[in-house]
Amino acid sequence: xxxxxxxxxxxxxxxxxxxxxxxxxxxxxxxxxxxxxxxxxxxxxxxxxxxxxxxxxxxxxxxxxxxxxxxxxxx
Amino acid sequence: xxxxxxxxxxxxxxxxxxxxxxxxxxxxxxxxxxxxxxxxxxxxxxxxxxxxxxxxxxxxxxxxxxxxxxxxxxxxxxxxxxxxxxxxxxxxxxxxxxxxxxxxxxxxxxxxxxxxxxxxxxxxxxxxxxxxxxxxxxxxxxxxxxxxxxxxxxxxxxxxxxxxxxxxxxxxxxxxxxxxxxxxxxxxxxxxxxxxxxxxxxxxxxxxxxxxxxxxxxxxxxxxxxxxxxxxxxxxxxxxxxxxxxxxxxxxxxxxxxxxxxxxxxxxxxxxxxxxxxxxxxxxxxxxxxxxxxxxxxxxxxxxxxxxxxxxxxxxxxxxxxx
Numbered sequence: 001x002x003x004x005x006x007x008x009x010x011x012x013x014x015x016x017x018x019x020x021x022x023x024x025x026x027x028x029x030x031x032x033x034x035x036x037x038x039x040x041x042x043x044x045x046x047x048x049x050x051x052x053x054x055x056x057x058x059x060x061x062x063x064x065x066x067x068x069x070x071x072x073x074x075x
Numbered sequence: 076x077x078x079x080x081x082x083x084x085x086x087x088x089x090x091x092x093x094x095x096x097x098x099x100x101x102x103x104x105x106x107x108x109x110x111x112x113x114x115x116x117x118x119x120x121x122x123x124x125x126x127x128x129x130x131x132x133x134x135x136x137x138x139x140x141x142x143x144x145x146x147x148x149x150x151x152x153x154x155x156x157x158x159x160x161x162x163x164x165x166x167x168x169x170x171x172x173x174x175x176x177x178x179x180x181x182x183x184x185x186x187x188x189x190x191x192x193x194x195x196x197x198x199x200x201x202x203x204x205x206x207x208x209x210x211x212x213x214x215x216x217x218x219x220x221x222x223x224x225x226x227x228x229x230x231x232x233x234x235x236x237x238x239x240x241x242x243x244x245x246x247x248x249x250x251x252x253x254x255x256x257x258x259x260x261x262x263x264x265x266x267x268x269x270x271x272x273x274x275x276x277x278x279x280x281x282x283x284x285x286x287x288x289x290x291x292x293x294x295x296x297x298x299x300x301x302x303x304x305x306x307x308x309x310x311x312x313x314x315x316x317x318x319x320x321x322x323x324x325x326x327x328x329x330x331x332x333x334x335x336x337x338x339x340x341x342x343x344x345x346x347x348x349x350x351x352x353x354x355x356x357x358x359x360x361x362x363x364x365x366x367x368x369x370x371x372x373x374x375x376x377x378x379x380x381x382x383x384x385x386x387x388x389x390x391x392x393x394x395x396x397x398x
Contacts, residue, residue: 026128029325031189032135053135059128 002046002072003065009041010061021062030059048072079256082201085313086214087248090175090221090337094392096168103172109298110248110314114306117165117229123305127231127329130156134185139382141361144354147185151333151364151381157183158381159388161333162366166227167390169309170335170367173222176392177338177368179375181212186228188239188328194320197244197292198281199253200224200312207350208256213341215374222311223340228332229307236299236319238328241308244315245296252315253284336363338370368392 003021010019013034025035035055043049048068050058058064089107096103106112118126137143139153151157161180170178202224203211214223234240282288292315299319300308310316312334321328336342343349348357362378367390370377380386 026131029190029327031187031327032131033189051135053132056132056135 001065002069003061005045006042006061006065006068009038009045013037013041019061021065022060025056025059042068046072079254082251082254084220085201085249085251086219086221086223087311087313088221089173090219092175093173093221094171094176096172099169099172102169106169106173106309109243109245111243111245111298111300111308111310111316112169113300113308113310114230114302115165115169115309116305117163117307118305120304123231126156126160127304130154130231130331131329141382142356144352144356146352146354148351148356149183149361150185151180151183152378153382155381155383155385157331158385160229160331161364162388162390164390166229166307166309166333167367170225170227171390171392173225173309174335174337175368177370178335178366179338179340179342179363179370179377180333180335180366181340181342181363182334184332184334186328186330186332188318188321190321190323190325190327192239192321194239195318196281197315197317198284199247199251199315201251201255203351204255209346209349211343211346211349212336213344214339215341215372216339219337219339223336224312225309225335226312226332227307227309227335228330229305230302230328230330231304232327232329233304234300234302234306234328234330236301237321237323238326239319239321240302240328241300241316241318243298243300243310244292245298247292247296247315248311248313252286252290253281254286255284257284335366338365338368338372338375341374344374365389 007019011017014028014030016028019028035052039050039052039055046068048071054067055064058067102112133154134150141149141152151161161183167178212224228241302308342363343358346358348355362376364378364387
């Protein structure tokens with residue numbers, strides 16, 4: 001599942017456990033330096049490069065997972 | 076060794092043509108006495124939270140920047156919410172009451188303070204020459220014995236003692252504790268990275284500018300300015316100020332500062348570029364923005380639109396007693 005991968009990356013970079021799919025990135029303490037690491041993680045582990053502004057706009061695990069699934073579906 | 080000229084008397088008065096808005100008279104009296112005033116409500120907390128969410132998204136778009144820099148100068152040219160924010164009527168009302176009717180915005184800056192970030196050390200700024208040795212502001216009216224530069228610092232997340240709120244030294248705008256003309260070994264080199272600097276002032280060690288190296292701020296005059304999202308503090312940078320560290324684990328403090336001058340002040344006099352905080356900026360497309368009144372001077376380039384062709388708003392300079 002893409003969302004499992006994303007959750008792993010979020011939990012690793014935010015140094016948090018039990019993040020729910022609908023938790024907001026900023027509400028759990030995210031900021032731009034952490035998002036850069038998440039972006040790199042998604043690129044490395046899923047082979048998808050998501051622009052930073054998209055990552056900021058799609059600020060939950062479920063939103064970003066859905067977006068990546070759509071990208072993968074057309075590849 | 077060349078002896079430096081004595082510093083001029085601090086210009087710590089209201090403009091002679093300041094607009095006396097009666098409903099904020101007490102606030103302005105306090106500002107004149109203390110060198111700062113706040114908090115002032117500019118936005119409702121929910122509105123501020125929505126704004127900062129969008130600003131953080133737009134901040135990641137870098138294709139319409141005026142100049143790329145990691146200290147986030149002048150993003151009011153390519154973030155529309157900031158284009159509007161700089162001429163917010165509440166802010167401009169206070170500016171008119173201090174600087175007079177005709178006001179330019181000359182710079183905006185982001186101030187994110189990430190969890191674990193150090194406090195910003197005490198500093199006092201007159202003409203911003205600390206950055207590279209050149210004054211960045213130059214008043215042209217020789218009889219102007221009033222404030223020449225005002226900062227409005229608006230919090231978009233809670234600014235608390237834990238997240239790194241500002242602190243001020245009450246009344247310190249009437250004397251010089253720092254002299255920006257002194258030499259410094261820090262901050263002016265091009266290889267400084269503001270995000271990874273060991274100093275507590277954006278790559279500079281501001282204590283290098285202390286007139287008396289042994290100076291310590293009197294504890295009884297220190298005022299800590301905690302603020303809600305959407306609240307602003309207005310201050311003269313000649314009032315000694317700094318910030319607390321962010322001791323939280325997960326709360327980034329985010330604020331945006333706008334810097335304003337009366338129109339007679341020359342901005343970046345005789346400069347085509349400037350260097351600050353480890354970055355160089357071409358001023359080829361730079362211009363100040365008129366946010367209130369009229370500009371009868373020709374010495375500053377004025378930008379009337381942001382980088383998307385959206386016009387900046389200009390507040391009408393009316394109101395106050397007798398108008």
